[in-house]
Amino acid sequence: MMAHMPLRAIRAVLFDKDGTLVDFDRTWFGISWELARRSAGGDEAKARALLEAGGYDWAARRFRANSVIAAGTIEDVVDLWHPGASPAARAAIIREYDDYSIAEGARAAVAVEGLREALEALREQGYLLGIATNDSEAGARATAEALGLTALFHTFIGYDTVLRPKPHPDPIHHFAKATGLEAWNIAMVGDNPHDMETAHAADAGYAIGVLSGNSPREVLEPLADAVLPSVADLPVFLASSDKRPVIEKAPS
Structure with missing residues (x-):
């Protein structure tokens, strides 16, 4: 699946939590x-x-x-x-x-390898960051606090924050309203098909799958605009001069 927006249009990144930011x-x-x-x-x-x-x-x-x-x-x-x-x-x-x-x-909570460095790099690149989880909003906040990452996130969204959780578009619409952006300015990053389906339902700018969680490449690839080994690879991907969607392989 090819992205319908260029990467230069992305201004914010909305992350799934479990399997994406933490080892599920x-x-x-x-x-x-x-x-x-x-x-x-x-x-x-x-x-x-x-x-x-x-x-x-x-x-x-x-x-x-x-x-x-x-x-x-x-x-x-x-x-x-x-x-x-x-x-x-x-x-x-x-x-x-x-x-x-x-x-x-x-x-x-066990953070995926390189998480803090990746989030700090994304913030330095100017991206607004959020979490959209099918855990509760309080659970998202508590995990971020336990990992010392709260200050890096603009918005926390749980299943109880919105009327309809993932795979519905509501979490991305909520994030767009909170940041003052359009859905097409947002990249959704997650490890499950639900995350990719949420991105497409909301007409988000990019759907990025990561292989750090429960889904193998063959499950994510048909739904994602790009598949990366983990969020640790995201800063380089978003900053790359080659803006074409790519499919990466899981590390051996």
């Missing part, structure tokens, strides 16, 4: 396992089944691309694991799981 599996396996155990009432076999249904591949020891846990919201996970819950019970479980995820997501 290292950060979220323990959290997801604990929530599965709670949902299963301590029954380990049932918890394993719930985690698998949510997208964890026990053989590969990683979450599957675009699975409920990898790309969905806490609400999606609760609906999957507690399909018969009453509205009141559902709301209580969502609050409990959100609170746990905010605290533990920040505590367990």
Whole structure:
């Protein structure tokens, strides 16, 4: 897929969080396992089944691309694991799981290699930066704070910030309004098809996939304007004199 805007039109970068800024599996396996155990009432076999249904591949020891846990919201996970819950019970479980995820997501966050340097370089290049996650807004802020990155971001967007989370266009529209830019001035960067779909739904200027998360190149390539090994490669890509979209291979 070819980008419909030249890179020189990009003024801001909106990042997915998990799998893009932080190592998804290292950060979220323990959290997801604990929530599965709670949902299963301590029954380990049932918890394993719930985690698998949510997208964890026990053989590969990683979450599957675009699975409920990898790309969905806490609400999606609760609906999957507690399909018969009453509205009141559902709301209580969502609050409990959100609170746990905010605290533990920040505590367990493992930044992708070269993250701080990449974000600082992008800021020096003049880009406004934001996070759009299907985690909560509080979770995004807590993780950025834990990693010492809060000051580098202009806007934080969670599934609870907008009416419709990714893959809908609302997060990019929210970021555009917050920055005073147009959607076509924004590059969306993420590791899941949901991120690329959000970019296209919003008519963003660029959709950039990264291979640091759950999705392999063959999943992202048909949806992305460019695929890079990680966000560490983004400053050079955006600053390059060759403005044509490129597809990079994952590091061996």
